Amino acid sequence: MKVMALAAVLIAMAGAALSQVDIAFGPNPRSYDNLEVWDYSSKTSRQQWTALNTAGVTEIHLNAAFLLRHDILQMTPPRWPARPAATYLTGPQFSQMKDLVRRGGFRFVYEAGYGLGGDRCRQIKQDPVTGGAAAALVEYNNVLRPMLDNQVPVHAIAVDGAFLRLIAGSKKAFSCDTHAGVRLKTSQTVAAVQAYLVKMVALLATHPVQRGIDLQVDLTINLPNWKVGDLDRVFHPEVANPDLLAVLAAFDRLRDSAGQKPAIRRIKLDYPYCYVTGPCAAGGRPRQKLETIFVSKVAEVWDHSRGLNGPGSKGPTLSVVTNTEQDADSCVVTDTKFPFFLVYRACRPAKSDPAKSDPAKSDPGTPDCAPGQAWEQPMPWCQIETIRSGDHAFYIKSFKFADRLKPSGDLRKRISAQSSLGQVTIDQLIFQAWHETPYTNAAYRRKVTDYAK
Numbered sequence: 001m002k003v004m005a006l007a008a009v010l011i012a013m014a015g016a017a018l019s020q021v022d023i024a025f026g027p028n029p030r031s032y033d034n035l036e037v038w039d040y041s042s043k044t045s046r047q048q049w050t051a052l053n054t055a056g057v058t059e060i061h062l063n064a065a066f067l068l069r070h071d072i073l074q075m076t077p078p079r080w081p082a083r084p085a086a087t088y089l090t091g092p093q094f095s096q097m098k099d100l101v102r103r104g105g106f107r108f109v110y111e112a113g114y115g116l117g118g119d120r121c122r123q124i125k126q127d128p129v130t131g132g133a134a135a136a137l138v139e140y141n142n143v144l145r146p147m148l149d150n151q152v153p154v155h156a157i158a159v160d161g162a163f164l165r166l167i168a169g170s171k172k173a174f175s176c177d178t179h180a181g182v183r184l185k186t187s188q189t190v191a192a193v194q195a196y197l198v199k200m201v202a203l204l205a206t207h208p209v210q211r212g213i214d215l216q217v218d219l220t221i222n223l224p225n226w227k228v229g230d231l232d233r234v235f236h237p238e239v240a241n242p243d244l245l246a247v248l249a250a251f252d253r254l255r256d257s258a259g260q261k262p263a264i265r266r267i268k269l270d271y272p273y274c275y276v277t278g279p280c281a282a283g284g285r286p287r288q289k290l291e292t293i294f295v296s297k298v299a300e301v302w303d304h305s306r307g308l309n310g311p312g313s314k315g316p317t318l319s320v321v322t323n324t325e326q327d328a329d330s331c332v333v334t335d336t337k338f339p340f341f342l343v344y345r346a347c348r349p350a351k352s353d354p355a356k357s358d359p360a361k362s363d364p365g366t367p368d369c370a371p372g373q374a375w376e377q378p379m380p381w382c383q384i385e386t387i388r389s390g391d392h393a394f395y396i397k398s399f400k401f402a403d404r405l406k407p408s409g410d411l412r413k414r415i416s417a418q419s420s421l422g423q424v425t426i427d428q429l430i431f432q433a434w435h436e437t438p439y440t441n442a443a444y445r446r447k448v449t450d451y452a453k
Contacts, residue, residue: 021406023452024109024319025052026061026432027441034066035089037441040096040104048445053105055452060106061158061432064114067143073117073174080118080142094150107155109218115139116165116196121176121184124166128188132195140203153209156216157200158268162193163251164225169241172225186242190251194258201262218319220268221301224280228297234280234290245304252307260310266428267305268319269298276404276411277397295411299418306421319428320405323398324435391438395447402429402451 027037039045066089070080089097100106115135116124124131144154164170168183176182184192197217204210224234226244233241255261274280275294281287298318306315404411405426416424431448438444 021426022428023057023448024059024061024428024430025057025445025448026063026430028433028438028444029063029065030434030436031438031441033440033442035093037445038093038096040099048442049100049104052445052449055449057448057452058106059109061109061111061430063111063434064143065434067147070142072115072138072142073179075119075180091150094147094152097152098150101153108152109156109158110144110154111160112139112157112200113160113162113165114143116162117174117176117179121180121182124188124192125182125184128191129195132192133199136196136199136203140200148207148209151209153213154204154215155213156218156265158218158220159197160220161222162196162219163189163247164222166192167242167247169239170225171236171239186247186250190247190254193251194254197262216265217262218266218268219264220270222270223297224271224274228300231293231297234274245300248304255308256310260313263309264316266319267301267316268321270321271324272320273323273401277401295414295418298415299424302424303420317425317427319430320426321430321432322402322405323394323431324433386439391443394437398431399451405429
């Protein structure tokens with residue numbers, strides 16, 4: 001009886017472990033409190049961060065927009081356009097973030113890859129290896145160093161859309177093709193990405209604050225922007241771009257010859273919500289068909305990524321960004337002149353409807369608007385409506401989608417059934433946003449805490 005009881009306990013424990021999935025949190029760089037959310041000194045904010053950590057959320061995904069002081073994707077080195085003050089993190093926030101790591105028990109995952117663009121495109125065209133390394137150096141010096149120098153370490157990098165930033169036909173905003181007019185072949189693309197990874201990992205290893213940290217590397221892949229096998233891309237389907245599976249195969253071969261370093265921890269699937277809850281499901285497209293395409297694409301990515309860390313080594317697991325935007329209309333929008341500026345504040349026509357907006361009286365981050373425009377921010381009624389309507393729908397969709405990706409969820413089961421290798425491991429769901437919703441990161445943090453409990 002004791003043996004049977006022990007067996008039952010072990011089976012129950014195995015079932016519980018199978019049902020678990022790691023939850024990560026990514027504050028929104030365009031939310032109204034995108035700078036204030038990092039506070040760890042006030043009792044209220046510290047308690048909220050502690051509650052998030054107690055719920056099991058330890059990884060914080062940090063979008064590069066939080067750190068950008070200059071727009072390094074522009075083609076005017078060495079004097080890239082400066083972003084307005086108060087639009088990026090500085091010393092006061094870094095001090096709080098340091099405590100988030102040392103006292104709060106959190107780890108930062110930096111969304112890397114921003115250096116792969118701008119004038120580096122021409123360098124990569126001439127020599128992918130030196131160009132990829134140069135991209136890492138530019139990004140490290142101009143984006144990461146201020147945070148590192150303020151004693152905030154990075155525990156992992158998630159290289160966002162590295163292949164899409166470079167390869168011809170990607171249509172990614174500010175890619176080498178669309179922004180710099182540089183068309184790169186698959187071989188040039190994968191060589192540059194590999195050189196970028198090696199250089200970025202090496203640079204981070206030299207900084208004192210990184211001492212003792214085993215840096216992890218993830219690859220972020222935007223599914224709707226890729227053709228996967230015989231499954232067409234969703235965004236810009238009229239453009240013939242390379243097959244993601246062919247790019248992964250070329251990347252695999254290159255890494256095999258290079259000794260497979262650095263190892264890839266996870267492949268982070270970005271924008272899959274588009275197939276299930278977002279704009280991909282609009283325009284009369286059958287939702288069930290889109291979900292089937294999503295399932296097949298994820299299974300194909302899993303099957304074709306098994307060798308990325310070399311023969312006999314464990315392949316990367318999968319993580320999924322469960323949300324990035326709410327597709328409902330909002331009464332407020334992101335500023336167009338500075339697209340990563342504090343959301344809901346914008347340069348608008350000077351004679352706008354006074355009932356719709358209220359001029360900002362004193363804002364240290366107010367930029368110079370174009371002639372005929374004035375700096376405005378929304379009236380309280382607009383803020384309240386955004387929270388009541390847009391954010392509420394955002395949370396409902398996000399959590400329902402996350403449930404479907406858990407081991408017990410229908411989408412997760414369908415993905416494993418579709419894979420030629422069987423069980424697919426999605427070991428992390430990431431609540432990360434960077435569009436017009438949610439309105440506040442403080443509320444977002446509370447919602448994720450409740451979900452993760």
